[in-house]
Amino acid sequence: MKGFPALKDVTVNKCDEYYKREAQAPKGSLPANTREGSPYPPTLTPYSLVSSVNPPKAVVSLDPPWYRLLEKDNVSLKCLPEGYSTQWWHNGSLISSQSSSYFIKSARVNDSGEYQCQTSSTLRSDPVQLEVHIGWVLLQAVRQVFLKGETIELRCHAWKSKPLHKVSYFQDGRSKKFTHDNAIFHIPKATGQHNGSYFCRGLIGNRNESSGSLNIYIQDLEGPSITPGDLHWHQVTLCLMTGLLFAVDTGLYFLMQRNLRSLMEDWKINKLKWSQSFQLQTTPHAIG
Structure with a gap:
């Protein structure tokens, strides 16, 4: 088609221009297609693909899947997706293990708590709750x-x-x-x-x-x-409300008991006064 250069010529000219720019660039500088203001599209490398997209969040899975255990039980925690340089946290404290699986043998009560993991290619996982019970x-x-x-x-x-x-x-x-x-x-x-x-x-x-x-x-x-945190606060609120109601109820009980005692004492005093008055009115001296 007249008026338009051949695609082959455009490609060759662009390549020549690119290599000329590279030859004139200072030694040790980034390639032309990664420098700011470059007219060339960037070359996609594995690193640029990972860094240009938010990494996924790791997930902790349990094997067996039950989050409630009895003492002496075994459980394996796995960090998914598996990667290198895995880090583990227990209740916010870093654990020395760097394997993608963290094995708990013969669990104890102090193994209870929240577990998180993270690999070199993921964000830190959401916490997973583990409960170890006695019974x-x-x-x-x-x-x-x-x-x-x-x-x-x-x-x-x-x-x-x-x-x-x-x-x-x-x-x-x-x-x-x-x-x-x-x-x-x-x-x-x-x-x-x-x-x-x-x-x-x-x-x-x-x-x-x-x-x-x-x-x-x-x-x-x-x-x-x-969330488990919500459940925790619901339970705390319930306990507080129960304690408050108990305190109010106890206070009302003692208040009523005190008032009842006061009423009983008043009733006894009035009964004694009425009895004495009646005796004075019925004696021979009073009649005469």
């Missing part, structure tokens, strides 16, 4: 808050994984499932009716043992998110 039986869950429609799985777990049989699961004190072989309590689609306090009970040999309670919360898809 014979524990009700386990993958987390405490579920979205509507999600699957809920609850497991009745015995200390040192001792066999459990004739296991019952309860919600708000009502029996929901009975199993001879300790099968997992499976709720396929969570709804608001599944909010509540759960516990399990079963036989370890001939011993009938019960777990402590676990509150499960079902969150609406369109509602505000619920």
Whole structure:
């Protein structure tokens, strides 16, 4: 087509111009296509691709997936996606481990808390809560808050994984499932009716043992998110309100008791005065 140079000539001329610029550039300077004001598009390298996009946030996964453990249990924490120079934090303090997996053998209560990880190619993960309990039986869950429609799985777990049989699961004190072989309590689609306090009970040999309670919360898809921190403050607020009501109730009790005592004393005094007055009116001297 007349009036337009051939594509080959344009490409050759641009390449010649680029190399001439490179030859005239000061030694040790950046390539022309990375210098500010360059008419050439930048060359995409793996480093520039990573640095030009926000790195992903790491995720901590548990294996097995239960965040509630009994003492002596084992659990492996994995940092995903796996990378180099992995760092781990426990309750905000850096852990010496630099492996992509952090293994806790024979867990103890002081292993409880929040865990986070980060690799060279990720941001630090959100905290994952781990709870280590003391007892014979524990009700386990993958987390405490579920979205509507999600699957809920609850497991009745015995200390040192001792066999459990004739296991019952309860919600708000009502029996929901009975199993001879300790099968997992499976709720396929969570709804608001599944909010509540759960516990399990079963036989370890001939011993009938019960777990402590676990509150499960079902969150609406369109509602505000619920975090473990929110649950903590809800529990603190509930405790404070309970203590306040107890204090008010106790104060009212003692106030009523004091007023009642005062009324009783007044009644006794008035009764004595009335009795004395009546006796004076009925004596022979008073009649005469």
